[in-house]
Amino acid sequence: MGTVASAGTVASAPSRRSEHERFAAAAGLGTCDWPALGTTAQLVVTDPARLDDARSAVVDVLSQIDRAASRFRPNSELAGLNAAEGAWVPVSDLFALALRTALDAAAWTTGLVDPTIGTALVRHGYDRTFAAVDADGPALRVRVGQVPGWEQIELDEAAGRVRVPAGTLVDLGATAKGLAADLCAAAAADATGCGVLVSLGGDIRVEGVAPVSGWPVTVTDRSSLDLVSDDGLSQVVTLDAGGLATSSTGARRWRRGGSTVHHLIDPRSGIPAAGPWRTATVTASSCALANAASTAAIIAGTAAPGWLAANGMHARLVDDEDNVTYVGAWPVAQR
Amino acid sequence: MDEHTRSDAIERRNRGIGQVRTLTAVAGVGALVGTAALAVGLMSAAATTTATATTTETAADDQASTTSTTTSGLSTAPSVSTAGGSVATSGGS
Numbered sequence: 001m002g003t004v005a006s007a008g009t010v011a012s013a014p015s016r017r018s019e020h021e022r023f024a025a026a027a028g029l030g031t032c033d034w035p036a037l038g039t040t041a042q043l044v045v046t047d048p049a050r051l052d053d054a055r056s057a058v059v060d061v062l063s064q065i066d067r068a069a070s071r072f073r074p075n076s077e078l079a080g081l082n083a084a085e086g087a088w089v090p091v092s093d094l095f096a097l098a099l100r101t102a103l104d105a106a107a108w109t110t111g112l113v114d115p116t117i118g119t120a121l122v123r124h125g126y127d128r129t130f131a132a133v134d135a136d137g138p139a140l141r142v143r144v145g146q147v148p149g150w151e152q153i154e155l156d157e158a159a160g161r162v163r164v165p166a167g168t169l170v171d172l173g174a175t176a177k178g179l180a181a182d183l184c185a186a187a188a189a190d191a192t193g194c195g196v197l198v199s200l201g202g203d204i205r206v207e208g209v210a211p212v213s214g215w216p217v218t219v220t221d222r223s224s225l226d227l228v229s230d231d232g233l234s235q236v237v238t239l240d241a242g243g244l245a246t247s248s249t250g251a252r253r254w255r256r257g258g259s260t261v262h263h264l265i266d267p268r269s270g271i272p273a274a275g276p277w278r279t280a281t282v283t284a285s286s287c288a289l290a291n292a293a294s295t296a297a298i299i300a301g302t303a304a305p306g307w308l309a310a311n312g313m314h315a316r317l318v319d320d321e322d323n324v325t326y327v328g329a330w331p332v333a334q335r
Numbered sequence: 336m337d338e339h340t341r342s343d344a345i346e347r348r349n350r351g352i353g354q355v356r357t358l359t360a361v362a363g364v365g366a367l368v369g370t371a372a373l374a375v376g377l378m379s380a381a382a383t384t385t386a387t388a389t390t391t392e393t394a395a396d397d398q399a400s401t402t403s404t405t406t407s408g409l410s411t412a413p414s415v416s417t418a419g420g421s422v423a424t425s426g427g428s
Contacts, residue, residue, distance in 0.1 A: 248427025
């Protein structure tokens with residue numbers, strides 16, 4: 001996409017990154033971003049003089065999360081658990097928290113968000129960091145059926161140990177990034193005493209005193225900061241507190257045998273969710289909760305609006321035909 | 336978890352249709368939520384039996400949608416932005 005300049009040449013449209021930086025500077029905010037957890041970490045603070053301190057706090061938490069919960073880091077705690085063949089495995093408090101969050105999300109969604117989808121993800125080709133997954137490839141042979149189920153996971157928090165049946169692979173992708181955003185924002189706010197926004201690939205948590213007009217966030221299909229600032233169906237909303245997360249079948253998708261597959265696995269079938277939603281964005285008191293709800297909404301399909309409303313969630317759902325459905329108190333955009 | 340308990344847990348999951356939970360009964364998420372709410376179970380007992388692949392395209396829509404009315408009544412609801420820009424993007428990743 002480009003804009004036509006007065007001289008008749010096509011100029012590149014500004015990226016979201018440059019738009020965010022320009023707006024943050026005008027508002028007196030400090031911002032930076034860097035690669036992390038297979039996506040982009042973005043940090044915004046109300047006191048630019050404390051940006052470095054905030055970033056250090058966030059980097060420290062991200063490093064701990066990566067060592068605990070990465071499915072792709074060979075020496076992570078999660079990798080050790082997945083290789084334990086049914087044996088009890090000692091875990092850190094942080095890993096126990098990440099797993100507890102995943103299990104609570106599974107219980108809350110009655111299994112729509114299930115951390116035992118790891119094998120299904122691997123069978124669909126997501127067996128390495130997403131950047132290393134081939135964009136296209138031959139047809140896959142997949143098994144259609146329920147995933148093992150989160151109830152199979154035994155978490156003994158008192159003893160600091162976990163056991164997973166042999167052959168079951170755990171993936172914490174639906175909740176760990178949201179939890180990480182919560183922990184990062186809290187750490188940065190504690191370290192700086194100022195208002196903080198942390199975004200991990202679009203999973204956002206704000207902490208501390210917000211800017212006077214709140215934290216303006218663009219809600220759209222893709223989180224990449226390298227895309228142009230206005231790339232289609234988007235809405236800018238303002239957050240004052242809590243978390244916001246978006247799940248989308250338009251991201252982390254690849255092709256096998258001529259068909260498109262994506263990373264949002266339906267635990268009931270072990271295959272990617274069928275729709276109708278392309279994107280689900282949810283706000284909640286924490287990013288972990290918002291993340292669980294946005295994933296559950298994609299999996300729930302047509303039942304999602306009712307489920308979200310019953311849980312008091314505020315959400316924006318976009319279907320494959322670009323129709324937008326609003327839930328709860330999400331502000332309705334004028335089209 | 337012994338085998339009997341595990342079987343019970345799986346049986347409960349397979350009865351999931353129409354199941355109702357209170358968030359506050361789920362300790363961790365309850366702590367994350369901070370408020371009581373109902374979660375209506377959606378887990379189907381029947382596994383989907385047909386393999387499908389989702390094909391979606393992120394079709395551009397040139398209608399900017401940055402103005403709206405605020406209907407917020409709860410603290411965690413977003414409000415419409417009047418700032419004319421944003422500092423972060425939430426989308427799929």
